[in-house]
Amino acid sequence: MHMRTKEKPYNTLNNYYQLRYGQKVFKIALNGDFTCPNKDGSKGTGGCIYCSESGSGDFAGNKTFSLNDQFQNIKQMMQKKWKNGLYIAYFQANTNTYKDVETLRTLFEEALSLEPKIIGLSIATRCDALDDAKYDLLEELSKKTHLQIELGLQSIHQETALWMNRGHDLQCFTDAVNELRKRNIDVVVHIINGFPNETPNMMLETSNFLNNLDIQGIKIHMLHVMKKTALGHLYAKEPFNLLTLDEYRDIVVKQITHLKEDIIIHRLTGDSPTDQLIAPLWTKKKFIVMNEIDKYMRANKLHQAIYYNQKE
Numbered sequence: 001m002h003m004r005t006k007e008k009p010y011n012t013l014n015n016y017y018q019l020r021y022g023q024k025v026f027k028i029a030l031n032g033d034f035t036c037p038n039k040d041g042s043k044g045t046g047g048c049i050y051c052s053e054s055g056s057g058d059f060a061g062n063k064t065f066s067l068n069d070q071f072q073n074i075k076q077m078m079q080k081k082w083k084n085g086l087y088i089a090y091f092q093a094n095t096n097t098y099k100d101v102e103t104l105r106t107l108f109e110e111a112l113s114l115e116p117k118i119i120g121l122s123i124a125t126r127c128d129a130l131d132d133a134k135y136d137l138l139e140e141l142s143k144k145t146h147l148q149i150e151l152g153l154q155s156i157h158q159e160t161a162l163w164m165n166r167g168h169d170l171q172c173f174t175d176a177v178n179e180l181r182k183r184n185i186d187v188v189v190h191i192i193n194g195f196p197n198e199t200p201n202m203m204l205e206t207s208n209f210l211n212n213l214d215i216q217g218i219k220i221h222m223l224h225v226m227k228k229t230a231l232g233h234l235y236a237k238e239p240f241n242l243l244t245l246d247e248y249r250d251i252v253v254k255q256i257t258h259l260k261e262d263i264i265i266h267r268l269t270g271d272s273p274t275d276q277l278i279a280p281l282w283t284k285k286k287f288i289v290m291n292e293i294d295k296y297m298r299a300n301k302l303h304q305a306i307y308y309n310q311k312e
């Protein structure tokens with residue numbers, strides 16, 4: 001079953017929430033003061049090459065505030081624009097299952113109890129920060145609330161994983177997806193386009209690979225070169241080619257048209273604080289990027305899954 005509207009040639013998250021809850025749902029990024037096993041030495045050091053100090057959570061709440069204060073601050077800002085709506089507590093920064101299971105339980109239960117309008121939890125993590133006790137906890141939570149686990153993959157290609165210092169392989173990712181699905185937990189996967197060693201076809205291979213797994217959502221990002229990251233330093237020393245907006249659009253359109261009909265597209269481009277961004281500068285114009293993709297798909301009568309199961 002597809003959930004496309006007339007406005008969009010692919011399944012958007014907004015539309016999914018509208019159908020499921022009959023109103024707008026906002027994700028509120030909370031900071032649970034997590035670290036990352038790929039930074040603290042337990043799995044690796046230095047982190048992924050593009051990772052910023054905040055651990056890819058540049059818009060998360062301030063970790064020195066309580067969860068409730070973080071939530072209320074963001075909610076108040078949102079309510080200036082949208083009076084009504086439901087909320088999802090979103091643990092985004094760093095690796096949000098990287099604490100012991102009892103601490104996780106307390107934190108996630110607290111987040112869910114902040115207000116009745118919080119109808120779900122979204123937890124971003126890595127496949128190597130999950131174990132049986134954590135899967136059990138997540139399964140338990142998923143029975144009480146709408147739980148989404150966001151898993152980073154970025155690329156299926158091992159050479160890229162090594163280049164970006166990802167610190168886990170594809171098997172670890174696939175095992176985590178399968179375990180989560182066995183427990184009926186929704187999985188949203190992050191991928192990145194534009195790694196300098198990758199061809200457009202390799203990027204398509206990554207998104208096509210996900211068609212073979214039972215995932216519910218995808219976030220597609222462009223590789224951002226940010227200040228104060230290993231990638232930023234590398235780029236300053238030896239600038240490499242980054243995709244242009246047109247190239248990015250073409251790749252994303254290919255990915256969407258090959259993507260399974262029922263996967264929900266949570267994002268087509270990433271966000272990063274503009275004062276930290278080095279390149280590519282076109283990513284600052286998020287709405288233009290999305291418009292370009294939509295316009296191109298409409299003009300060419302394309303939609304999600306039209307080429308599903310075709311390799312090229």
Ligand code: SF4
Pocket residue numbers: 036037038039046047048051052055056093094095126152
């Ligand atoms: S897994 Fe996430 S938080 Fe950890 S180093 Fe990579 S991008 Fe940063």
